[in-house]
Amino acid sequence: MAVSKIVLFYVFTPLADPEAIRLWQHTLAEANDLHGRILISEHGINATVGGEIDAVKRYVKGTRSYAPFKNADIKWSDGGRDDFPKLSVKVRSEIVTFGAPEELKVDGDGVVGGGRALAPEEVHELVDERGDDVVFFDGRNAFEAEIGRFAGAVVPDVRTTRDFVAELDSGRYDHLKDKAVVTYCTGGVRCEVLSALMRSRGFDEVYQMDGGIVRYGEKYGDRGLWEGSLYVFDRRMHLEFSPEAKTLGRCEQCGAPTSTFRNDRDNDRLVLTCASCED
Numbered sequence: 001m002a003v004s005k006i007v008l009f010y011v012f013t014p015l016a017d018p019e020a021i022r023l024w025q026h027t028l029a030e031a032n033d034l035h036g037r038i039l040i041s042e043h044g045i046n047a048t049v050g051g052e053i054d055a056v057k058r059y060v061k062g063t064r065s066y067a068p069f070k071n072a073d074i075k076w077s078d079g080g081r082d083d084f085p086k087l088s089v090k091v092r093s094e095i096v097t098f099g100a101p102e103e104l105k106v107d108g109d110g111v112v113g114g115g116r117a118l119a120p121e122e123v124h125e126l127v128d129e130r131g132d133d134v135v136f137f138d139g140r141n142a143f144e145a146e147i148g149r150f151a152g153a154v155v156p157d158v159r160t161t162r163d164f165v166a167e168l169d170s171g172r173y174d175h176l177k178d179k180a181v182v183t184y185c186t187g188g189v190r191c192e193v194l195s196a197l198m199r200s201r202g203f204d205e206v207y208q209m210d211g212g213i214v215r216y217g218e219k220y221g222d223r224g225l226w227e228g229s230l231y232v233f234d235r236r237m238h239l240e241f242s243p244e245a246k247t248l249g250r251c252e253q254c255g256a257p258t259s260t261f262r263n264d265r266d267n268d269r270l271v272l273t274c275a276s277c278e279d
Contacts, residue, residue, distance in 0.1 A: 004080025006036070006050035006234070007060060008214065010095060010189040012110040013044045013068040018091045021045065025063070026089040032059045035084035036234075039095045043106045045069065046095035046189050048234070051081040068108075075187055075214045083234040096189050099162040103200065104193060115183060115195030115206035120219040123182060123209060127225070130180050137176070139164075139185035139194040140231070143270055147238055147249040147259045148213075148228030150184060159269075161190060168201055180205045186230065188212035217241035229259040237261055253277040 015021055018040045025038050029049055034056065036049030049059065064070050093101040105112040118126065127134050136153035138145050145155040154176070156167045167173075181203055183191035188211050195208040209216060213230055220226065221242040228248035229238040238259045247257040251274035261270040262278060 002052045002054075004051060004082075005053045005056050006048065006077050006079035006083060007056055008048045008075045008077070008187045009072045010046040010187065011044045011069050011072050012095075012106045012192065013108060014106055015040065015042055015044060015068070018042055022089050022091050024066075026087070028059055028062045029087055029089065032056070033081065034059055035081045035087050037084070038087075038089040040089070040091050041093055041095050041101070043101075043104055044095055048084075049087075050079050050083055050234075073188075073211060075211065075218075077214070077232075077239065079234065079236055083236050085235075096193055097161050098164055098193055098197065100165050100197065103197065105196075111192050111196050113196045113199055114192055115181075115199060115208045117192075117210035118182065118207045119210050120216045120224070123207075123216070124224070126180060126182070126207070133180055135176055135179045135181050136225075137173075137181050137183045137194075137198075139183045139191035143261075144186075144231040146272060147247075147261075148226070148230050149248070150225050151227055153184075164194060165197065168197060174202075177203050178205075180207065182207045182209060184209040184216075185212050186232065187214050222246070231261075251277055 021040050032051060032055035034049040034051040038047040060074055064072060136150040138149055138153050138155045141160060142155055142157055149155060158164055158167055183195045185191040191208045195206045198206045216226055222244045227246050229240050229245055231238050247259055249259045249272045251258050252271050254277055256274040258272055258274040260273060262273045264271045
């Protein structure tokens with residue numbers, strides 16, 4: 001049986017003709033029989049696709065053949081084509097929807113004015129050096145943090161990424177403006193934009209976790225500052241970095257430990273549900 005993989009990557013770089021990039025990416029992914037989601041804007045590309053490993057490698061090689069994408073940081077994980085319902089390649093005003101495309105500025109080096117990127121080991125060095133002066137700031141939707149987060153992290157009460165701008169403008173986090181704030185998210189794309197939005201609002205010392213939780217988990221697994229499961233936006237729903245992962249989520253019906261969400265269509269939200277209550 002052929003081995004399959006999923007890749008996740010993004011690149012912030014000016015794109016003069018996003019529609020041409022869309023057509024090329026759709027052709028490249030379709031030719032390799034991949035499924036997944038690819039978003040393109042004038043700011044760059046954000047992609048998660050899966051398929052047979054050789055086909056995914058061909059797609060990655062083809063994508064990197066385009067000079068602005070040649071240094072794309074590709075993150076690999078278990079999974080495949082069947083973890084996505086179809087191939088979707090779209091042009092949007094943002095590759096991650098904060099609802100503030102006019103605030104985001106990019107150049108050939110990426111996001112302009114964003115926080116300094118920290119590798120996983122640099123995150124540990126900062127915490128060792130600064131202790132309680134370091135604050136982890138979750139750049140994901142609040143429900144994602146229900147099953148996994150960095151120990152002691154601030155988790156904003158947001159349902160969608162679009163809610164972050166209003167949340168920051170509310171003043172609710174102004175007491176963190178003199179702290180060392182480390183933003184984090186799944187693969188790095190949301191926290192890269194978030195760090196720029198925070199800096200433009202007066203947060204003096206802002207960092208972003210380079211490569212997001214995925215890169216941190218590859219480095220430290222469940223032996224570091226991360227706790228629990230990582231929510232992912234495909235049919236897998238969540239993944240763990242090791243068998244020792246804690247189960248932080250609690251079933252909304254009975255309170256039993258679980259990392260499994262089900263779709264509550266009546267209330268248009270995801271609900272944590274244990275196997276017993278699902279049955």
